[in-house]
Amino acid sequence: MKFVVAAVLTALLGFTIVLFMPWWSVAVTSLIVAIAVSQKPLLAFLAGFTGIFLLWGTHAFIIDSLNKHILAPKVADILHMGSSSMPIILVTGFMGGLVAGCAAITGSFSANLTRK
């Protein structure tokens, strides 16, 4: 349950903060969520990763569908990621997830630090 709450919160706050701040501010919100919702480091990482992976991946997927797959394959080609939408959607999600996960595991460690 904690895992789901952390993932959902990470996604919600991550979306909101990027409306006002640069993309990397998702790391800040992920960190805060991991501190607030205390979990074991590995679970915290997975919750942070899942939250942003799903957020960015789904967001990119929806945009791509509405766009009728015009732009993503072109950009994928430029970045040497094949010439269809799915790989670049997954890379987008993975990249965001990784940053969020790393921030979350840091949060988890430092939360435990303050509690001891």
Next chain:
Amino acid sequence: MRVIPSILGAAVTIGLIILLNMQLPVAGSKTPRLGSFLCPQTGFWQNAESANTLYVVQLKSDKLKGKVEVYLDDRLVPHVYADNESDAYFAQGYLHAKFRLWQMEFQTYYASGRLSEILGPKSGENDIVKVDQHFRRLGMVYAAERSLTEMENDKTTKEALDAYTAGVNNYIDQLDASEIPIEYKLLDYKPEHWTNLKTALFVKYMAYDLAGREEDFERTNARSVFTGTEYEKLYPYGQDLMQPIIPKNAVMYEPDERLPVPAIADSLYFTFKPGPVVDSTAMALADSTLPAVDSTKIAATPAAKPTKPAAKPAKAGAVKPAVPKPDKDNGSNNWALAGNRTQSGRPILCNDPHLGLNLPAIWYEMQISTPAYNAYGVSFPGAPYIVIGFNDSCAFGFTNAERDVKDYYEIQFKDSTMREYWYNNTWRSTSFRDEVIKIKGGGQRVEHIAMTIWGPVMYDASYPDPLNSGKAYACKWMAHEPSNELKTFSLLDRAKGYIDYLDALSYFKCPGQNMIFAAKSGDIAIRQQGMFPAKWRRQGDFVMPGTDSSFGWQGDVAIEENLTMYNPGRGYVSSANQYPYDTTYPYYQGGTFELFRGLTIDRYLAGMENATVVDMQKMQTDNYNTFAEIARPVLLKYLDESMLNADERKYVDLFKNWNLRSDAQEKAPTVLQLWWDSLTVCIFRDELSQSGKPLPMPEKATLIEALARDPNYQFIDDIYTPEKETIQQIVLKAYRMAIPAMRKQEQDDRLEWGAYKDGGVRHLLKQAAFSRLHIKSGGGENIINANKGFHGPSWRMIVELTDEINAYGVYPGGQNGNPGSKYYDMFIDSWAAGRYYKIEIASRLDMAKHKGLTGKLTFEKKS
């Protein structure tokens, strides 16, 4: 115990963020900042617009005087209805920015030598700083500044420019960082504010593209390699077959009214190689250093030009140009038929400008309706007004004049400070322009440009000329002169008839254009308009001495000497970049002129009766090859087929049985192209390899006319062999040399012309993913459908001037410059197939009821 993991975790997170926030070097180029670029809320995903987007904007600005309504039709063409004119230009600026912002800014960065700022010092193989140096030293910014002053001195132009700029900036100011065009995100920079100067820079960019080509250094080199007689044979003035825009025999002046050549020119200017005294030592030396003709290499590169022989023991080699010359086929077709040749009894005007085919396209289609006028056509993103189009009374279009209006003068500086130079027997002071080239990634370069009475010193010790002579040369160019070309467009948009057309033209100085006109009233007309230097024969072919005013341009050709053809008895006017007048015209018309396209057009029009817009569409997309018609009998006459085996004969049989149309599926055009290129090499390579420095390539027309006229043409002989080659030998040798290439093309399934040409429409950054490549289409050089591959008809327009105007148009691109939009390349398939769109020029009320509108924009005065 968790301190270390915490710190470690933080370090990894921060490191990752830093890495994703950097442009990473990969394979010679740089990635965008991946974090921001891939983030769906900020990055490229934001440019992937929904296929169902409706473009709705409502804005208020204190820069507006009244109200503007803009309706976007199903092709995303805006129909602008403005209460007053300056508001129309505000809307036009806003629309250009909304749909073409990156392109319009990029073009002005290019023109003003600022590419290093956004691309860095190198981009792939290209030295970007050198590109910037070229445009700075040519005086592009200087020219734009001078013209801007002229433009802003004109009250109406100033008002239009200010409104246009305000419209662009209004769009930029409301633009969120996540919404900027994708190219900014890829290259990692931001749009800056538009200025009137940027519009002036764009106009100068067009002047460069259309009137920036010359071969002065190559020709100067030719002067030292060839005798005067040889030079005239290789680079003749005029053509036997020429049909000038103003037909032959319309002799206007007595020859003795020609400008006199200055007396000192013989000793200082016409310094050709003296008569043919053969120096056997030099010959032997030349022979030993001449690289053996590598037929496979020539064959494998069909476009191999013999102008660049390989190793030559020159002390200082040629300087490789950073910027290729503007394409010599930057030209166009236009023609207008009088009512007595059309079915409707009303004139029909056609125009298709030939330019580099790029995405986003150079043109943006629109209708502008104000209380003063109602015009439709294409505009330049970067400038106000409709440029090629029509209004409720008349239609207008352009082809390029191709005259040489760019010359070089050798400057004798007193010393290396370049503060003084010798002119008319005194030391004159220079002034300086210091142009700063900022380079992305740090650093800058200052171009310290000396300004002389001739113009900016383009080449000096810091920037060597193409011949690497070590001398200093100032560039004198008509585009440096203050002018207000935009006023011509402004006046054409509202022209009611012939007199207005003449008035509109009178403001246009550079690039010279063949301006065509047709009106509902029945009038048709054409005039080559521009400010042209009054030159004596061959003036400006070579670099000129800058020490003496007698080598200057003898003023400008008076505007009434730009002859107008008005309602001629033959019932049509036309131009296709050929000579405007025959060579009895009293001023030298230096330049490079097309021949064959004009012949085809003249022939078609002369036989045209009861013409309809469908006939015009067929003609505009016609692939008949008049060059081939002239070349085929000559080539076949001299080819001894008994020397060929069955396999070798295969290709010439294709050529023999050809219908002379360069359609995409024909194979013979490829055979002709490869054979002709090979023949050019066989004939001229020996002569042109006498210099390790660049020489001009003789024109196609020159060679075919010479071969048709004279089987003993002097240059057939290979000067490096003891025997004297015959035309039969050379034609056969050329054919055989081309066979491996023909075979190769056939094996690769590329013998068909469309596949061989392998054309497309390229993104301005040459980014393949944003381009449309491998479009198989017919046409090509010397053909009405002048599609060479990546260069050709950039806007095809047909306007029938019936009471309700019947107009058609298409361009290879789309209205939205965003590669993430379905409108980005929407017109390309129609264009490639030779189809047109019916143009809708509707009233505001009709437009509002239009089905399939894709957007509505409303601009209002802020109260």
